[in-house]
Amino acid sequence: MLKAVVFDLDGTLIDSTPAIMDSFGHTFNEVGIAMPDYDTIYKTISMALEDQFKALCDEDPDHLTQIFRKHYFPTCTQGTELLPTVEESIKKLHATGVPLAIATSKSVKGSEIILEHLGMLSYFEFIIGGDTVKHYKPHPECLELSMDRLGLDSDEIIFIGDTEFDTEAAYRAGVDCLVVATGYASRDDLEQSTADRVFDQMDTLIDHLMTECLGNSSEPSAVKA
Numbered sequence: 001m002l003k004a005v006v007f008d009l010d011g012t013l014i015d016s017t018p019a020i021m022d023s024f025g026h027t028f029n030e031v032g033i034a035m036p037d038y039d040t041i042y043k044t045i046s047m048a049l050e051d052q053f054k055a056l057c058d059e060d061p062d063h064l065t066q067i068f069r070k071h072y073f074p075t076c077t078q079g080t081e082l083l084p085t086v087e088e089s090i091k092k093l094h095a096t097g098v099p100l101a102i103a104t105s106k107s108v109k110g111s112e113i114i115l116e117h118l119g120m121l122s123y124f125e126f127i128i129g130g131d132t133v134k135h136y137k138p139h140p141e142c143l144e145l146s147m148d149r150l151g152l153d154s155d156e157i158i159f160i161g162d163t164e165f166d167t168e169a170a171y172r173a174g175v176d177c178l179v180v181a182t183g184y185a186s187r188d189d190l191e192q193s194t195a196d197r198v199f200d201q202m203d204t205l206i207d208h209l210m211t212e213c214l215g216n217s218s219e220p221s222a223v224k225a
Helices: 017-031 038-042 049-056 061-075 086-094 108-117 141-150 164-173 187-191 202-213
Strands: 004-007 100-103 157-161 176-180 197-199
Touching (some): 004 141, 017 038, 038 049, 049 061, 061 108, 086 100, 086 202, 141 164, 157 164, 157 202, 164 176, 164 187, 176 202, 187 197, 197 202
Parallel strands (some): 004 100, 004 157
16 A cells, blocks of 8 residues: 655756756866766766766766765756646645655755755655765665655555666665656656656656555546556
C-alpha cells in the first residue's frame, strides 16, 4: 500500500537550467579555462556536481564545486521555474495527506532556497540532497535514507523522477518508479529504462497515481504511457 511519495527535483519538479549554466560559466571563468559547450554540460546535469566537473575538465572538482556553489546559492532562483502542471499536481497530492519528500543530487541548501522561492517548500516533509549521502544516484542510498526517515518499506513508497539515474536508484532500492519526460532524458531512453511507467507531464502522472495507487476513483486516469 502506498504511504509516501518521493520526488527528484531538477527536471522533475523544476527547470533550473538557466541558473545552473550561469554558475558553470562563472566557475570556468573564475579559474581561467574555456567553458564546455551548452550541450556537453546539459548532458551532465543529473549527475552530482563533483562528478559533472570530473566529466567536464581536469581541474580539481572539489575546488570547482566550492566556486560554483558560492555563486549559485545567491543566484539559483534566477530563471528557475516550476515545470508545467507541477504546482497544481503537488497541491492535489498533498491534500490527500500522503507524505511527500525530495531525494535529489542538488544540495539541500540550494533545494530549499529554490522551493521556498517558488512557494513549494512547505509541501515536503524533508529533502535528501547530494550533500546528505555518501553515494549519489544511481546508488540507492538517497531512497534508502528516505525510507528510513519515513519509517516505511520499499513497497510503501513510490519514487518520481526524470532520468535513468532515478530509475536505476529506484530499481536498486526495490522501489517502484514513475518518470516524466520533462527533464534531462529523452522519452525513448526512459522507455528503455527500468521505470514502471513514463508520462508526458506531471498532472497525468499524479492522476494515475491517485487513481491506481491511492484508490481515488474520482480522479481521471489520463495516462500517457
